[in-house]
Amino acid sequence: MTGVDTPDDLDSPIVPHSPAVEVAGLVKRYDGRTVVDGLDLTAEAGAVTAVLGPNGAGKTTTVECCEGLRRPDGGTVRVLGLDPVADAGVLRPRVGVMLQDGGLPSGARAHEVLAHVARMYASPAPLAPLVERLGLDAFARTTVRRLSGGQRQRLALAVAVVGRPRVLFLDEPSAGMDPHARRAVWELVREHRDAGVAVVLTTHLMEEAEGLADRVVVVDHGRVVAQGTVPELLAAGQPGSPHVADGSPGAAVPGRLRLRTATPVVAADLAAALGGSHVVEERTTGSYELVGPVTPETVARATAWLARHGVQLTQLDLGRRTLEDVFLELTGRSLR
Numbered sequence: 001m002t003g004v005d006t007p008d009d010l011d012s013p014i015v016p017h018s019p020a021v022e023v024a025g026l027v028k029r030y031d032g033r034t035v036v037d038g039l040d041l042t043a044e045a046g047a048v049t050a051v052l053g054p055n056g057a058g059k060t061t062t063v064e065c066c067e068g069l070r071r072p073d074g075g076t077v078r079v080l081g082l083d084p085v086a087d088a089g090v091l092r093p094r095v096g097v098m099l100q101d102g103g104l105p106s107g108a109r110a111h112e113v114l115a116h117v118a119r120m121y122a123s124p125a126p127l128a129p130l131v132e133r134l135g136l137d138a139f140a141r142t143t144v145r146r147l148s149g150g151q152r153q154r155l156a157l158a159v160a161v162v163g164r165p166r167v168l169f170l171d172e173p174s175a176g177m178d179p180h181a182r183r184a185v186w187e188l189v190r191e192h193r194d195a196g197v198a199v200v201l202t203t204h205l206m207e208e209a210e211g212l213a214d215r216v217v218v219v220d221h222g223r224v225v226a227q228g229t230v231p232e233l234l235a236a237g238q239p240g241s242p243h244v245a246d247g248s249p250g251a252a253v254p255g256r257l258r259l260r261t262a263t264p265v266v267a268a269d270l271a272a273a274l275g276g277s278h279v280v281e282e283r284t285t286g287s288y289e290l291v292g293p294v295t296p297e298t299v300a301r302a303t304a305w306l307a308r309h310g311v312q313l314t315q316l317d318l319g320r321r322t323l324e325d326v327f328l329e330l331t332g333r334s335l336r
């Protein structure tokens with residue numbers, strides 16, 4: 001069941017617009033501090049665009065500028081070709097928003113909130129299927145302030161989609177949700193995408209980005225540091241890759257080799273045994289990551305060196321590079 005049907009019959013100056021969201025050179029400052037610093041972003045209809053970035057990177061601020069909740073200090077933002085602040089009245093029926101803090105009235109009951117928002121639209125989505133899919137009936141009579149974090153998120157998502165938007169902004173939509181709820185959210189997002197909605201979401205969940213996103217935009221210090229499809233980002237940093245937006249090569253790691261040993265070794269000694277072709281990072285005691293091209297020779301030399309030193313190998317992981325690896329390479333490993 002898709003149940004997703006976006007309204008085209010609204011009387012408006014909007015014509016199908018590509019891209020659905022276009023941010024160019026966005027600058028936003030708080031108290032003179034620049035938190036978004038010349039950011040470019042586009043999102044197409046019928047696609048999920050995931051915005052990733054460390055805490056404080058400027059993701060929410062960017063999305064809030066797109067939602068018309070904040071005024072840019074520089075650059076341009078267009079949603080369906082319109083200005084989110086100046087054209088807020090035209091855009092409101094076409095844009096669904098799920099805020100990070102929910103933004104819902106705390107004293108109202110869950111079902112009242114949804115019904116109230118639905119009445120604001122000329123042609124809302126039928127409530128019953130939405131309530132069922134997001135499991136809202138279990139807490140329909142509970143006031144918003146008493147909802148758990150995950151329940152509040154589910155209600156906020158229902159509120160975001162009930163107006164059958166053409167553009168959907170979801171700020172960390174599945175944060176705090178249990179695995180069942182998360183799956184229901186992902187299914188709903190995919191259905192909206194398949195119905196032609198432009199979905200822009202922020203997330204810290206690499207699994208969510210890998211599973212949902214048609215395009216991923218990585219933001220750091222208020223700028224885009226990489227963008228592309230997930231396969232493109234996984235391949236980025238390799239020779240010939242054009243997808244690292246800032247032009248830097250990134251860490252050229254076509255694969256990764258992780259070792260666990262029964263007793264610790266000196267990472268620099270292992271690196272020397274590999275002839276300097278790899279950096280060896282000690283992740284935790286007895287756990288090492290070889291950063292560099294993974295070839296049969298690399299595996300043979302590393303294991304032979306361990307054997308020569310009487311060190312028992314307990315785990316050898318030749319896993320593929322993940323989006324999390326790419327994310328850490330692009331944004332560093334220090335806490336913000």
Ligand SMILES: Nc1ncnc2c1ncn2[C@@H]1O[C@H](COP(=O)(O)OP(=O)(O)OP(=O)(O)O)[C@@H](O)[C@H]1O
Nearest residue numbers: 030031035053054055056057058059060061062100
């Ligand atoms: N209203 C505000 N006034 C002052 N500073 C703010 C305000 N909102 C956000 N900031 C600051 O702007 C920076 C970017 O915040 P933003 O919420 O956009 O980051 P984010 O990438 O969404 O982070 P997170 O992943 O933690 O949600 C942060 O340093 C934050 O403290």
